[in-house]
Amino acid sequence: MTKAISQEQINDYRKDTAQRPGTAVIRRTVTKNGIYASAQDAQTIIDNTPIFSIDLATGKVANQKQSGRCWMFAALNTMRHEVKDLFKFPDGFELSQNYTFFWDKFEKANYFYENIIKTADQALSSRKVSFLLQTPQQDGGQWDMIVALIEKYGVVPQSVYPEAQASSASRELNSTLNLKLRKDAVTLRDLINGGATSTEVTSAKENMLQEIYRFLSLTLGEPPVAFDFEYRDDEKEYHLDQNLTPQSFYDKYIGWDLGEYVSIINAPTADKPYNHTYSVEMLGNVIGGREVKHLNVEIETFKELAIKQLSAGQSVWFGVDMGPQTERDNGLMATGVHREDELFDIDFSMTKAQRLDYGESLMTHAMVLTGVDLVDGKPTKWKVENSWGDKIGNKGYFTMSDDWMSEYCYQVVIKKEFLPTNLVEAYNEKPTELQPWDPMGALA
Template sequence: MSDNTTIDPSWAAEKGKSFSADRANRVARNAVTSMNVMAAARDVSRMRTYHDTYGVMLAHTGNVTNQRQSGRCWMFSSFNVARAATIKLLDVDNFEFSQAFGMFYDKLEKANSMLENVIALADRPEDDRELLEVLDYGVGDGGYWCFAMNLISKWGLVPKDVMPETACSKNSSEMDAQLERLTRRAACQIRHAAAAGESKDKLRAIKDKAMADVYQLLSVCLGEPPATFDLEVKVGKNAKVDASKLTPILPEEGADDAKEGDKKDDDKKPAMLLRDAGITPREFAERYVPFDPANYVDLVYMPGGNRVFGTSYHVKVTDSVKGGRPNKFLNEPQDVLEAAAVASLKAGVPVSMSCDVMQEYPRHIDDFPGVLATDGVDLEGLFGVGLKMSREDMLEVRETSLTHAMTFQGVELDGDGKPVAWRVENSWGKDACKDGYLYMSADWFRVYGGEVVVRREFVPAEVLRDWDEGPVVDVEPWDGIAAGLGINRRD
């Protein structure tokens, strides 16, 4: 290029000529233009060496769930962890909570938080950066572990059949568009009233009217959430529930096929039906979800720059539930995250995790579905250019962020007890990936992963001190830390 500030046409012509003269370039061009980048870049020799066998693997994980065309990965991941406790309690092979119920109250809480933030910023100019972030963040689908925990603590849970999926929960874009219109209309009214000198009480009266409209819209799109419901579910013979609420299912399965003397003690127990009438969603969570939402630590790996290990970060104006626990993340070295996740899985407890899932992921390759590995696709060899970056550098220039939450259900370890690969339960349905699961190499997670949520008992004492007593730094939603956490990108 002539003066190094503009592109000289003669330079482009020379580049085009030399490109076409190279055989490797022609092969790469023909492959990519006919089958797209990832299919052309996959390294067949490497791909076929990956085996989805794991030395540590949870036996009962429930059926693979499906978030459809919605951005509720964080909710599905969180609920998949919580349901493991219910599956064990009820002695069943599968159980699923209603994500539509969670979605209803998530949207309701987000609308309230958004409008409260608009009231707090009512004196700011219309191009104020914090105000614009509030309006952009709005009532979208994205979220985090803490969002789900606050919803469980405040609103409870219900089984999926009590409030099943709807067209709007499966594909949320049309509902979200109207919710955004409704809440931004209310934000405009609040700002006009504030400019006219109206009191905070008047501003909240506008918010209250808008919240009633939000409830109305959500009820139309998702159905009315139940205040109470009758729980009726078949449970296993070893269910640890109130015996007075159990009735046997007769005739006993296999009664005609075996003599009493041939049966083990557990086999002699009849199948049972659990009936609990007129319970609230919170009562259901308290009785049948032996899971403490407050007993978890959210660990992230964000090296370099102003991202300090041992420090918790909280992103301003993104908390979804006013009065709930703040959405904070403790930054620790990668080996801390790995050790805590391995300890949890060895104890039979699944782990919510998040990553930048589309990085180096040949998602739609039929012959090797569900493989996340740093050497599974040879993009540098395909294009003949350098593309590799460290996690630290990618965070600095916003090349990676935590965009998708899933669940660790197993891990393969090497001779030193270090992870080789992770078994990952996704929420794209059983027909996606490999029967709904992903194989994730440890190297891939170290570059593109970066968040695990684990019970306190699996975290070293010094890390717990960081979580409980260490500094919590508030960062703006446009800060690099917020970008790395996937603010406005989590789906």
């Protein structure tokens, strides 16, 4: 039974608010300074000083600027960390994020077309078609998606394929590209539902991809097929490596077996039992490439695996919900840094599972773990390399409290050698496929 809010109720609410202790002071503070500044707990900042017992030297942070490429930056940074000292690369050396950006946009267009073709028999009002058309493509991605790109296209130094205006500020590119993809969806659905042959549909899609390639080439630059790599190392010695391809550069200078790196998640919801694997329908970028696959584990196991990899001297790609309980200026992610419950005398608490199930939280950002503070063998806080430049946080680095990791961290990428046998076996099982809109399909 529906019931409107009465004036009598409003009067009661007004009276209740007015008679609470400190109402006038709190109102003045919040209306002047905002919620988070008024609720900030300085002691939480003091308790999370950026000192760590394990602290990897990873150099200067990168800057994704006005783009959503954090997952690319984090992945390429983990690779750069490992090879920087080996080849004595100068501190400003970076792998080209624009190069992987180009191929991700191109492959996502093809991925979208294929999904539009598969769902052409469904009404526009179906949830899956609506999901596809809501955001045909975006900047975000998952670990397995960057793996699929690198395995197909390799990588190049940023000096060979530098940033473009549209990669550093991607809003116009995404708006234009999504316009084209939606227009092409109209054409493909009309062809299929009008009785076109598969040959006619394929021919139309190939013409669309040709236009996509031309658009990206004119916007981001023509990606290199072969190149020379020239640099001075951190000891000022000159190097010239000629006639490289993106694949041969990766093999020579990175050389990771990407099949050895797997996605570990912590999603404590009833529909995802621990120690089992999960994929997500319609989530990916490269048709025929590596599928997105997650192994769900308890949070203590999740942390133990990250500590093992850090202890071995290797940084860790990880994904979080970057919104709640964060202080950008201080470079802090810590539960209790904002105490809104105390400020307003309202209980805002939800469990991690409840936040996932009810749409309050999901993975929104990827970064790199580069350190951890262990006290009596247990983590108290973690060092985080962000990709927002060196003006934010502690020269671009953040401190994450261990409690915050438990609540808002969802994914780490771990090398198989650090997994116990039972988890390797669990990872190798056939995954349960989740719905396209499942929170574990969120793109960082």
